[in-house]
Amino acid sequence: MVDAGDAFSPTPVIPSQRREAMVATAELIVDQYGLSGVAAMTVGDRDLALGRETLLALAARAKFPVISANLVDAASGERLLPDHVIVERAGLKVGIVGLMSPSGAANTALNRPSAEGEPSWRVSDPVVAARAAVTALAREGADLVVALSHLSPEEQAAVATAVPSIHVFLGGQSMGGRGSTAAAPAGAVAVEAGMKGKQVGLMTLHLDAGTPTNAPIVNKGQKQALEDRLARARVRADSLEKRLAAAKAAADAPTGGDAKGTTPRRRIPPPTALWEQQLAGTRAEIQMAEADLATLSQATPVRGNTASYELVNLGNDVVDDATVKSAVDAFRERYPDPTKAHTPARPVVRHPTQGRGVQAPTLPGRVTAPMVKPGMQRVPKPGAQRVPRPDGAATQPR
Template sequence: MLVLDAGNALFRSRDSGEAPDAKARAELLLSQLDAQGTAAMAVGTRDLVLGVDFLKKGTKKAKLKLLSANLVDDKGTPFFPASLVTDVGGVKVGVVGVSPATAQPVAAAPPVKGRPTPMMKGLPVEPAVAAEAKRLREQEKVDLVVVLAAVPYDEALRVAERVEGVDFVVQSHEGRGQGIAQRQAFATLIPPGDRGRQLAKLELGLDGPGRFTDITEQNRARQNLGIVENNLAKAKERLAAEKDAAKKASYEQAVAGLEARRAALKKVAEGSATGAARTHLLSYIQLGSDVPADPAVQKLVERIEPPGSAAH
């Protein structure tokens, strides 16, 4: 199992850094992400509220790696590693992190009177991801590339559509909540849930080469195939019994359309639409009241958000 976070996890909003509990809350989240075995997290806008140095200090002794392939200082030097390579059950996985692009340099830390404010810039997302994915494939020889995209949805969608060498893009930025896996030209876009309310679970079958096939898509295809075959049988019966030439031609057209639809559904149901031997299944674990809290962690939370407080 590989535990990842797509970023934007640490602060409630971009302007919440002045809240009395903001720093303690972010520190607790970082420590718990590490304690729960999170291997990597992308650096998003809502993680940078207290600046780059706050993030680096908070993960200095952690196994958790903060990733950003495109976040650089005013000299063009990256603040964080672009990627992480890890072995998961004998599968070599490359994980790339990416942050939002910025048109101009922005502050890399809250302003402090009497000190110059360090600056940072988010380079264009697609080229940064493409370069790192290519490096991981060619130099690291990874079996799988996952992009943690702490960027707006449209930007993550373009990565999935245009960047070769990527298998999955896990997107966070707007808090879109849970959804379905969206297959694009090169990669599949995964919504990870919203603000810790859900845990997205992506199960992979790696029995061969090729693109990944969505198991839920195959299941839907099997269900639809039964409906189409039933309708096809009825259409053929009506065609055989019809004497009127005009109506007969209409039934022939309907039969041809249903046969084409049946052939397409069979390909998907049998997993042969793309020749892929690899599969994925996305589901969600809802983190509601039915999931018991860890008592030790709960005590830490209640120090910051006491029971009965507005934030609790």
């Protein structure tokens, strides 16, 4: 299990009144990640809002490696964290390198309070940092290289092209709500797992016994996604063609009259121009999908290394770990969730002149003015008569 960044801070700016709770939240995450068996994590640009010293303290507190290849000291250029780590799984040495987005970090730096001055960190070129980390991993005998990629799509594409030795990119920069399979050069796999911990991305690598471990990896999910996209586009094109054909047949049919056969019926023309435009776009989509699928099929060997990817939703059906839940409950007693804070109901005052059971909400400190002041009587309308009651008492005018 790994994390690709932005686990500690949801925003690039932390309000001063929320800083204590945010630091405590980050410490809780680090502690529970250690209990959950996280193998490594990288730092995201929003995590920088906690400050350099807090981040380094969290890295020292963690029972697992916190890595970043391009987070460096602003003055010396020295790395503040290890750039890579090797973990062994299924008899293989898997090298993991952490990369951060320079553009995202620049946004965090711009949002820093002016009183804090210039940041003591900077984020270097991820391409240069990735090359250095991959070279070190090769010397240490890594069989496979995985990047914890907290990069923008453009930055990730640049790294994937310049450093083909990276086989898998696990993204964490996108703020999309759902996980996805990102574009990557042939031989590499790039995926993301959404945001806010709503899903866990599960990647399974199938390494063929007769294929080198550092050979290109074919993304089975990408091929399936292209095939599904092509099938949907063909169904949509077929439906549009049938609509246009039916509209043309209706336009060529003779127009009938009314019951007497004298007045022709008025017909509302269908939106054929819109359908033709949609059909042209759908046909272009089909051509692009067929070309992408052909390119992917040419790069796919009969035998070789493949990868599959799926998202596991963390809903109410997922049983909580008792130890983790106990720690979270204790944390919430001290730091209640501000998004779920209880708002007391406004006081409600009922005036005697109001109907029975009818309540009028009022603001604190205000009393609803009576509709009829004491001693006042209703003025009868012109022509109104008093209707006698059975007991002889007079009633109000009607």
